[in-house]
Amino acid sequence: MSNATEIIIFYRYVRISDPKAFVARQREMCEKLGLFGRILIAEEGINGTLEGSLSAIAEYESWMHALPEFSDLWFKSSPGTGDAFGKLVVKLRNEIVATGLPKERDIDPNVLTGTHIDPVQLKQWIANGEDFEIIDMRNEYEYAVGHFAGSNNSTMGNFRDLPNIAKKFDHLKKKKVLTVCTYGVRCEKASGFLKQEGFEDVYQLNGGIGTYMKQFPGEDFLGSLYVFDGRMTEQFTKNYMVIGECTSCSSKTERFGNCAWDECHKQLLICMNCAKHAKGIWCTDDCMVGAASGVPVR
Ligand SMILES: [Zn+2]
Numbered sequence: 080m081s082n083a084t085e086i087i088i089f090y091r092y093v094r095i096s097d098p099k100a101f102v103a104r105q106r107e108m109c110e111k112l113g114l115f116g117r118i119l120i121a122e123e124g125i126n127g128t129l130e131g132s133l134s135a136i137a138e139y140e141s142w143m144h145a146l147p148e149f150s151d152l153w154f155k156s157s158p159g160t161g162d163a164f165g166k167l168v169v170k171l172r173n174e175i176v177a178t179g180l181p182k183e184r185d186i187d188p189n190v191l192t193g194t195h196i197d198p199v200q201l202k203q204w205i206a207n208g209e210d211f212e213i214i215d216m217r218n219e220y221e222y223a224v225g226h227f228a229g230s231n232n233s234t235m236g237n238f239r240d241l242p243n244i245a246k247k248f249d250h251l252k253k254k255k256v257l258t259v260c261t262y263g264v265r266c267e268k269a270s271g272f273l274k275q276e277g278f279e280d281v282y283q284l285n286g287g288i289g290t291y292m293k294q295f296p297g298e299d300f301l302g303s304l305y306v307f308d309g310r311m312t313e314q315f316t317k318n319y320m321v322i323g324e325c326t327s328c329s330s331k332t333e334r335f336g337n338c339a340w341d342e343c344h345k346q347l348l349i350c351m352n353c354a355k356h357a358k359g360i361w362c363t364d365d366c367m368v369g370a371a372s373g374v375p376v377r
């Protein structure tokens with residue numbers, strides 16, 4: 080045993096009275112345990128992902144569980160790689176996931192959020208041919224490497240585009256709608272936001288896509304799960320189909336690069352071959368023109 084490591088991912092929307100002090104406590108504990116990763120803390124809660132040795136992660140979890148407001152905190156766990164994160168970042172923020180919602184339209188998931196359903200319930204909906212629509216609340220590049228069959232792509236560039244997506248799905252307002260995201264945190268506000276915008280029957284996938292894939296590997300979800308660490312994608316079975324396509328040559332790939340225009344730098348799927356041989360790959364013609372003109376637009 081070993082150098083085995085574990086990656087955990089967790090969040091909770093709960094009032095934190097002294098976020099600044101909590102940042103310091105978290106940092107101190109993570110440093111003591113040699114954990115790497117990223118924790119965001121705000122008055123509204125905590126959102127984190129960490130990697131460490133099995134014993135260090137176990138110690139961190141029991142330390143958190145000893146705090147009254149986190150006594151039943153759910154740590155979703157995956158096998159580590161040893162280098163999923165280059166460092167430890169613990170930060171104070173206004174929101175634990177930036178939504179782009181103005182203060183007066185902000186969502187408190189403890190007050191307004193979609194009904195949580197577990198993977199087993201979703202499996203039943205699918206099996207029973209239930210009439211519902213999945214709205215994938217992740218970014219476009221995440222959707223590009225993997226998504227539920229038949230789900231709706233939000234086409235967000237990042238989650239701060241959330242205020243703009245209600246219009247896009249206006250035609251689903253009266254339908255049964257399920258929001259999904261990686262491990263659940265984005266859906267807490269995204270599903271509440273849809274309700275605020277007048278969507279009548281809104282659900283969210285408890286534990287997110289990762290939890291579903293762990294329970295039903297290789298089923299219903301096509302491709303692999305984008306993750307925000309050195310792994311880039313997470314797989315739950317060897318028998319999965321690569322659905323990502325290179326932006327330049329359309330060959331199947333799960334390799335990410337960036338738009339060659341400095342002002343854009345958006346994440347794109349770029350296959351190894353194109354990365355080696357193309358002079359630059361841009362997400363759109365606009366970006367190619369922008370790069371050629373050298374004019375900073377944003
Ligand atoms: Zn290519």
Ligand SMILES: [Zn+2]
Pocket residue numbers: 338339340343344345361362363366
């Ligand atoms: Zn671009």
